[in-house]
Amino acid sequence: MTVTTIDAKYLGHEEFVSTYLLQHGDRAAFIETANAAAVPRMLEILAEQGMSPEQVDYVIITHVHLDHAGGAADLMKACPNATLLAHPNAAKHAIDPSKLVRSATGVYGEALFAEMYGTIDPIPENRVRIMGDDEVLDWNGRKLHFLHTRGHANHHFCIHDPAGGSVFTGDAFGLVYPRLQSKGLFALPSTSPTDFDAAAAKASVDRIVATGAKTAYLTHAGGVTDLAGVAALLHPQLDRYGAIVEEAFTSDREGNAIDEFCREQVDALFSDLFKAHGLESANTRTTLAMDMNLNGQGIAAAVKKKRFKAART
Numbered sequence: 001m002t003v004t005t006i007d008a009k010y011l012g013h014e015e016f017v018s019t020y021l022l023q024h025g026d027r028a029a030f031i032e033t034a035n036a037a038a039v040p041r042m043l044e045i046l047a048e049q050g051m052s053p054e055q056v057d058y059v060i061i062t063h064v065h066l067d068h069a070g071g072a073a074d075l076m077k078a079c080p081n082a083t084l085l086a087h088p089n090a091a092k093h094a095i096d097p098s099k100l101v102r103s104a105t106g107v108y109g110e111a112l113f114a115e116m117y118g119t120i121d122p123i124p125e126n127r128v129r130i131m132g133d134d135e136v137l138d139w140n141g142r143k144l145h146f147l148h149t150r151g152h153a154n155h156h157f158c159i160h161d162p163a164g165g166s167v168f169t170g171d172a173f174g175l176v177y178p179r180l181q182s183k184g185l186f187a188l189p190s191t192s193p194t195d196f197d198a199a200a201a202k203a204s205v206d207r208i209v210a211t212g213a214k215t216a217y218l219t220h221a222g223g224v225t226d227l228a229g230v231a232a233l234l235h236p237q238l239d240r241y242g243a244i245v246e247e248a249f250t251s252d253r254e255g256n257a258i259d260e261f262c263r264e265q266v267d268a269l270f271s272d273l274f275k276a277h278g279l280e281s282a283n284t285r286t287t288l289a290m291d292m293n294l295n296g297q298g299i300a301a302a303v304k305k306k307r308f309k310a311a312r313t
Contacts, residue, residue: 001023001165003115003166004020005222007040007221009115010037011026014267017032017033017068018217019035019038021045024142026051027140028049029048029057029082030079031061033071033072036070036071039074040080043075043078053082054080056081057139058083058085060084061094062156062157062158062159062170062219063157064086064100068170068171069090074121076127083126084123084129086155087148087157088128088130091129094122094123095122095123096122097122101113101122103194109301111217116195124189130153133146144161145160145162145211148167149170150195150200151172151201152195152199152201152203154195155195156170156172160211165212167217169208170219171217173216173230174205174234175233177205180284180287183278183279185229186234186277188233188270188273189238189295190220190298192295193301194305196299196302197302198238201234202234202238207229213227216264237273240269241295241299245303248299249307258300262299262300266295270285270292
């Protein structure tokens with residue numbers, strides 16, 4: 001099986017979001033779609049490989065966050081024989097994206113959402129297949145193993161290709177931006193809204209390493225071969241994020257005070273990371289501005305969800 005990494009040029013940024021074209025014999029599959037703006041480029045790469053949209057069997061999304069699946073409906077329209085493969089809790093949002101759109105609009109605001117994602121159309125239910133935990137897909141003799149991996153999102157899975165020694169990790173194995181690797185390996189977790197769980201995220205990292213894969217293909221952004229090194233960087237950060245959640249949860253902060261506290265703590269965490277890795281610069285902060293903001297929102301959401309569950313019990 002051949003894997004081609006496609007730079008989605010997400011929001012005009014290079015090496016920020018990757019999608020993947022898989023070729024097995026005379027058949028093809030895509031993993032991740034980025035947003036709708038990336039779909040023409042994905043189809044162009046498909047054509048460059050001598051293949052047609054009719055040869056695409058699967059469009060696979062690790063989860064429905066729109067930087068991963070915002071272009072799924074458009075790509076499915078372009079590939080008439082494709083089936084969308086999704087986590088059980090993601091499939092329903094692909095079929096009826098209205099709740100997803102409302103949630104994302106709440107995070108980004110209506111104007112920015114429209115600029116980033118445009119219109120998200122539903123995907124016909126008869127073209128969507130749910131993949132269970134540990135389920136194996138036989139793709140014309142090639143086995144793809146699906147692993148449910150919580151922590152970043154409750155509707156997240158990874159795709160393990162044992163024969164190729166690779167695993168496609170979505171956001172479950174953190175973010176490793178190529179432009180930030182000049183001074184050594186630099187990885188960070190994504191704790192964006194609304195399902196962050198530090199313990200589950202750590203378990204997912206360990207599950208990915210335990211596959212024995214030689215290469216992890218991250219959506220943000222590209223392939224990495226030092227899986228043990230990435231895991232070693234992610235674990236202490238996830239511990240710190242978990243500690244922030246606990247501190248805020250047990251405090252007397254309410255409402256906006258929780259949001260402010262989490263933003264401050266996440267900013268301090270990133271500042272420490274930049275210093276430790278020799279990446280203290282305005283350019284680094286610009287590169288990671290969106291991730292810093294989303295991580296802060298995700299931590300605050302985790303605190304409020306934990307408070308809500310505690311109140312119910």
